[in-house]
Amino acid sequence: MNKAICLKVAGLSKRFGGLAANNDIHFFVEEGEIVSVIGPNGAGKSTLFNCVTGFYKPDSGNVFFFGKDITRMRPDKVCNLGIARTFQIVEVISDMTVLENVTTGALLRYSRIKPAMEKAGEILTFTGLYEKRDFLGTELTIADKKRLEVSMALATQPRLLMLDESMAGLNKVELREIIELFRKIRNQGITLIIVEHVMEAVMQISDRVVVLNSGKKIMEGTPKEVCSDREVIQAYLGEKYCAILK
Amino acid sequence: MRNFTIRQIIAGVAILLLLIVFPLVVSQSFNVHVMILVFMFGMLGVAWNIMGGYAGMFSFGQAAFFGIGAYTSSYLLIAYGINPWIGLVAGGCAAAVVAAVIGYPCSNLRGHYFAIASIAFAEIVRIVFNNWQMVGAAEGLSLPMQNESFANFLFNSSKLPYYYIMLAFLLVSLAVSYFIATSKMGYYFRAIRESHKIAEVMGVNVVLYRLMAIMISAFLSAMAGTFYAQYILYIDPGSVMLLATSVQIVLISMLGGAGSIMGPVIGAAILIPASEYTRVALGYKGTGMDMLIYGLLITLISMYYPEGVWKLFSRLGRKLK
Numbered sequence: 001m002n003k004a005i006c007l008k009v010a011g012l013s014k015r016f017g018g019l020a021a022n023n024d025i026h027f028f029v030e031e032g033e034i035v036s037v038i039g040p041n042g043a044g045k046s047t048l049f050n051c052v053t054g055f056y057k058p059d060s061g062n063v064f065f066f067g068k069d070i071t072r073m074r075p076d077k078v079c080n081l082g083i084a085r086t087f088q089i090v091e092v093i094s095d096m097t098v099l100e101n102v103t104t105g106a107l108l109r110y111s112r113i114k115p116a117m118e119k120a121g122e123i124l125t126f127t128g129l130y131e132k133r134d135f136l137g138t139e140l141t142i143a144d145k146k147r148l149e150v151s152m153a154l155a156t157q158p159r160l161l162m163l164d165e166s167m168a169g170l171n172k173v174e175l176r177e178i179i180e181l182f183r184k185i186r187n188q189g190i191t192l193i194i195v196e197h198v199m200e201a202v203m204q205i206s207d208r209v210v211v212l213n214s215g216k217k218i219m220e221g222t223p224k225e226v227c228s229d230r231e232v233i234q235a236y237l238g239e240k241y242c243a244i245l246k
Numbered sequence: 247m248r249n250f251t252i253r254q255i256i257a258g259v260a261i262l263l264l265l266i267v268f269p270l271v272v273s274q275s276f277n278v279h280v281m282i283l284v285f286m287f288g289m290l291g292v293a294w295n296i297m298g299g300y301a302g303m304f305s306f307g308q309a310a311f312f313g314i315g316a317y318t319s320s321y322l323l324i325a326y327g328i329n330p331w332i333g334l335v336a337g338g339c340a341a342a343v344v345a346a347v348i349g350y351p352c353s354n355l356r357g358h359y360f361a362i363a364s365i366a367f368a369e370i371v372r373i374v375f376n377n378w379q380m381v382g383a384a385e386g387l388s389l390p391m392q393n394e395s396f397a398n399f400l401f402n403s404s405k406l407p408y409y410y411i412m413l414a415f416l417l418v419s420l421a422v423s424y425f426i427a428t429s430k431m432g433y434y435f436r437a438i439r440e441s442h443k444i445a446e447v448m449g450v451n452v453v454l455y456r457l458m459a460i461m462i463s464a465f466l467s468a469m470a471g472t473f474y475a476q477y478i479l480y481i482d483p484g485s486v487m488l489l490a491t492s493v494q495i496v497l498i499s500m501l502g503g504a505g506s507i508m509g510p511v512i513g514a515a516i517l518i519p520a521s522e523y524t525r526v527a528l529g530y531k532g533t534g535m536d537m538l539i540y541g542l543l544i545t546l547i548s549m550y551y552p553e554g555v556w557k558l559f560s561r562l563g564r565k566l567k
Binding site for chain 2 (some may be wrong): 006053054055071075076079080084087090092093094095098100103104105107108110111112113116152153155156
């Protein structure tokens with residue numbers, strides 16, 4: 001039986017002046033997959049995220065979420081439909097506690113504080129931040145802030161979660177923990193799209209990898225296929241890395 | 247979010263009882279007048295705080311809403327004989343509608359830019375009223391003398407009824423503020439204050455929630471405006487739509503503690519008596535001593551309690567638990 005198509009990006013283009021940040025990008029993601037988007041800095045990964053989630057209006061092309069056209073939809077409406085995301089530069093509400101931050105996200109599905117706060121408590125237990133629920137957003141380490149941001153995204157009860165460099169700057173232990181968390185999220189039935197530079201993690205958890213370079217998709221396939229592709233190695237991975245991987 | 251302990255409730259009730267007894271004991275009319283101003287500016291501060299403190303929209307144009315409230319009820323009374331209590335609601339609605347019309351195109355303005363836009367807006371409103379013949383232009387409006395009664399919102403022989411009505415208004419605005427702070431709206435306002443991006447990514451309709459904050463704030467400010475008109479019985483753009491009033495409202499809220507429920511009231515309770523009593527004691531000398539002392543007080547508070555005097559009080563409040 002075929003799985004449902006969660007996200008379909010069809011011919012997406014976005015220009016900033018003379019720069020084509022996204023140039024005719026096509027790909028799709030099936031429900032329950034973990035798909036990574038990789039590529040060098042400036043390849044258009046974050047622009048792609050912003051176009052899908054409504055923060056940028058694409059110049060042409062379409063985005064479909066479970067068959068529904070969500071192109072150029074407002075970010076809050078996109079979130080309401082079930083796409084949650086995090087940002088490359090962490091965004092949390094600095095003068096709220098961890099619990100209040102996640103409660104704010106949960107309020108999308110509840111109109112009263114009490115049930116939203118209970119839901120937030122559940123999510124924090126799931127993401128392993130419950131012990132720190134009374135800390136302020138500003139008091140957290142970078143690793144915990146990223147975990148908090150993921151918790152806030154989960155609180156909106158998404159079907160698709162898009163994570164923009166959630167692993168950057170983490171140490172080995174933190175990295176292993178967050179990979180474990182991503183697997184747990186997927187096992188809950190949530191589809192994941194991640195932008196990441198940490199290749200060992202990408203290769204470990206991705207079902208498929210989409211490679212961007214200079215705004216174009218240059219390759220798509222399983223981690224193994226991507227690693228043996230000459231163009232990808234030249235554009236991004238480098239000879240040495242792939243030698244290690246093999 | 248916040249549940250009060252028994253001791254805190256007792257403290258609150260005690261303060262309220264003191265305020266109710268105050269004008270009966272302290273009969274000197276000027277003292278009662280100062281307290282009425284404290285309540286009125288407290289209410290204006292609470293209203294500002296809903297958009298400025300909670301939602302982060304720093305308005306320097308609150309006097310426009312105050313003035314629109316005063317003018318709406320006064321004009322309805324003078325031209326059509328409409329009861330000021332109905333005028334009170336009409337004024338609130340008029341201010342809220344104006345707030346929505348001006349707020350919508352300002353939806354993307356934040357921080358300094360919003361503040362500048364709010365000043366421009368309030369000045370435009372003032373200049374329009376200053377030249378609008380129908381509402382008396384620069385000469386303003388004098389309210390007609392009627393029989394003294396609660397129904398007419400008019401009392402000649404004593405300030406006491408005004409004192410209690412304004413106290414009740416203040417309590418209503420505090421109840422609204424408390425309700426917002428502890429509801430979904432309050433959480434969303436705080437998300438918007440942090441950044442539009444973070445609010446949007448959690449599914450908040452930023453434009454809609456910002457408009458709600460502005461409209462609620464405008465409605466409450468306009469209520470205070472109607473009260474002022476019924477209390478002073480004369481209004482003109484130079485008294486109810488001044489930029490100085492807008493600035494004073496921001497000052498009171500900031501020094502009291504923006505974002506907290508009681509902060510603006512504490513700010514008003516400190517700054518209004520300070521300004522009124524120094525003015526009476528020293529203002530007649532014409533040396534500007536009163537303004538110097540008032541300015542020194544503001545400087546000291548902003549140096550030692552940059553987050554607002556409210557911090558000091560909340561520490562006391564926690565000890566009461």
